[in-house]
């Protein structure tokens with residue numbers, strides 16, 4: 223990426239300026255005065271600026287708490303101002319594993335929008351994805367060559383070989399998509415938690431810098447559970463319609479990863495991340511219904527029937543994890559998180575917003 227000139231009293235807006243819901247406008251080097259015209263109708267902005275930002279420009283932007291005057295003229299709701307020295311230097315490539323995955327694809331897009339050179343990987347390569355399989359260590363040295371950072375999915379079987387290949391390629395920082403299961407009670411007996419712990423431990427002992435992103439229940443799970451019934455106009459079958467969960471958007475999980483890969487100060491940090499609201503399963507189905515424009519009926523079934531239903535689209539380990547979370551959600555209000563807004567400067571996506579973004583997934 224060509225570095226834009228910075229200096230004088232011109233604050234330089236580099237990237238990204240994003241409009242919620244319609245993707246990311248990749249920033250160019252543009253003068254930020256007058257700020258309202260430059261920011262247009264963006265819902266939020268992340269701005270890289272020289273350390274010596276003139277005071278009056280800071281005042282115009284208002285940082286995280288814009289003045290009433292700024293609120294009046296500036297439609298942008300949240301402005302995150304980063305000084306140049308808070309930004310990681312990106313002269314080398316960042317390798318993104320799982321770049322077609324629900325989280326990985328947003329990590330790839332977010333890094334690209336931030337001007338970070340990326341190498342996208344897949345087990346089935348094409349013109350945009352190079353071949354890499356974490357279960358086939360011989361594929362790793364080539365894909366890691368010349369890389370300084372990695373976004374990694376947790377694959378315990380090949381993690382030692384990954385660490386060896388990353389070290390010898392000169393990788394400095396690894397951001398791992400881990401799991402909130404690690405910090406839940408009973409983690410020692412939970413195979414999902416154990417698998418992710420193996421990978422975290424290997425990275426902690428690797429000598430590499432690491433950041434762990436530990437999300438709770440993905441909002442995307444609802445596609446696996448309910449998509450087929452909803453598409454076919456059938457009732458969604460639930461064992462505990464009033465069970466609460468706090469589903470987290472894959473976009474927000476990716477946003478934390480991108481933050482950890484583009485800013486300094488996230489080494490040796492583990493971020494546990496839940497959704498911003500606890501909602502009953504009935505409410506979640508309701509939000510999907512609103513998004514697709516018709517009510518979705520709910521049928522209450524036994525836990526055994528629910529297990530069998532889930533088993534049609536999920537492995538047994540996943541089924542047990544979901545049933546455990548739903549059972550707990552009957553009596554316990556699940557944790558919610560504010561970490562997305564804290565680290566990225568913009569609010570986490572609500573489940574209603576997520577459902578609107580994914581409405582087509584639930585339509586025939």
Ligand SMILES: NC(=O)c1ccc[n+]([C@@H]2O[C@H](COP(=O)([O-])OP(=O)(O)OC[C@H]3O[C@@H](n4cnc5c(N)ncnc54)[C@H](OP(=O)(O)O)[C@@H]3O)[C@@H](O)[C@H]2O)c1
Nearest residue numbers: 320321322323324325344345355356357401437438439440
């Ligand atoms: N679902 C939840 O509620 C939840 C909660 C917490 C944590 N998690 C964790 O999140 C991860 C799933 O994330 P997701 O939803 O983004 O997954 P996803 O959409 O199923 O995508 C998985 C990605 O991983 C890649 N992949 C699979 N096996 C690989 C291998 N051997 N080598 C290299 N790449 C491989 C796939 O790439 P190709 O197919 O292109 O090769 C694919 O892009 C899991 O690790 C899970 O434990 C999930």
